[in-house]
Amino acid sequence: MAVTLALLPTPLVQAPRLAAALGVTSLLVKRDDLTGFAVAGNKARQLAPIVADAQAQHADVLVTGGTPGSNFVQAASAAAAWGGLRCVLVLAGDPVPLTSHPNLAAAAAWGAEVRFTGDADRASVDAQLPVTAAALREQGFSPYVVPRGGASATGADAYRVAVDELLEQLQGRRPVVVIACGAGGTLAGLIAGNVAHGRPLRIVGASVSRPVEDVQVLDLARQVAALRGEPAPRADDVELVDARGPGHGLASAAGDAAACLALRAEGLVLDPVYTAKALAVLPAAVGDQAALFWHTGGLLDAVAGFMGEDR
Ligand SMILES: Cc1ncc(COP(=O)(O)O)c(C=O)c1O
Known part of the structure; x- marks a missing residue:
């Protein structure tokens, strides 16, 4: 059995109060903020x-x-x-x-x-x-x-495997998945996994650190697929939205508002650099579809955000 640092599977939970606050039909949260090693999140x-x-x-x-x-x-x-x-x-x-x-x-x-x-x-x-x-x-x-x-194929492959975990937890449900994308390893693995399973999911990457045209996720997803001898992802398997707001590392007003809702509605702690910005774009990305927010952690960045603001 492969060595893991994370305690898996991470929980998949309903977030009904946050769904209502965001105005989305339904919301699941995949709790990779709870991977349980150091403060490592995803x-x-x-x-x-x-x-x-x-x-x-x-x-x-x-x-x-x-x-x-x-x-x-x-x-x-x-x-x-x-x-x-x-x-x-x-x-x-x-x-x-x-x-x-x-x-x-x-x-x-x-x-x-x-x-x-x-x-x-x-x-x-x-x-x-x-x-x-x-x-x-x-x-x-x-x-x-x-x-x-x-963001290497070796690392990204862990998120290829995470798709197996998620599909088992979903038991046939097919929400639109929204996840923060920085260097891209996490999203690349998810895309490779989704393609390997015959594309059951729509996965939207919220690009928080670079313009979408600069995100190098397709090549990495193909490397992951090649490692496993699985079908190669295509360009149309990659869906990205620009979630940078004022820029990488800078809090956005929309992200702060989303983080505040998540904190008060469900006790979810989001960081201003990645997860808050990803949640902020979720309602527009999913429309009237069922949604899944993949929480990727960032706890210490959230703490830094709390310290820098008068909440
Ligand atoms: C909290 C958090 N979420 C999401 C990401 C994005 O992951 P990736 O760099 O694999 O795109 C990071 C990257 O550092 C992160 O720290």
Whole structure:
């Protein structure tokens, strides 16, 4: 049996008060905020095969990165510690105190070493990851590089498997699925899984960090399908809506309103960067169809959001 970090299956629950508040016919919530490893949310699924692959390749350092407040780097730090690997994080921008964001503080608490690119552009991380890995190799270490967000086929495959889990829980129901999309690994896996099952679901990715035309999800979904020898997704299997609002990492008024409804109607905690923006686009995306909101976590980002606002 494959090693998992997440406690699976995650619950699938009805959210009738939130459905009424949002004006949708019915609403299910897939609780991947409750994956139960660190504060990893959706990333707990992806990090298990990533750490297993690093171990299989006899790596001793996980090298990855993102923004200083990234949920993924927090989750990756915990997964590396769990797997007995050193963790080096490459973060965009100038150095900030480790206490400047709960995710960064948690990553440090799990023992990650932090480096900054000096450039706020997230692409600076992508450029720096191989450089950092090469320097570690020169020092005699064996690094394993994980792209931002864990968006590799190895990681995304965990969400291919999550489709099996969801379809079993749905017992024939066919809601429209709405999920936040950042680097795209999560959505890519879901698309590959949906295609493998003969396309029973409509899946809408709420792109929160880049314009929809820049989301590289089809190629990754095809890589996942190829790994398993399953049918290749087509371009029309990818459905994305722009949910960025004012931009990546910036709260939106619509997202804040949706998060407030979720909190007060169902006690669901949404973060301003991913999940709140995804829920905000759900009513328009599903119309009069039954809806399923795939909650991907982001708890520490939500806490950061609460601290920054006078609620
Ligand atoms: C809370 C949360 N939801 C959704 C996502 C999007 O996942 P992906 O990067 O696989 O698209 C992330 C990514 O970091 C996240 O932290």
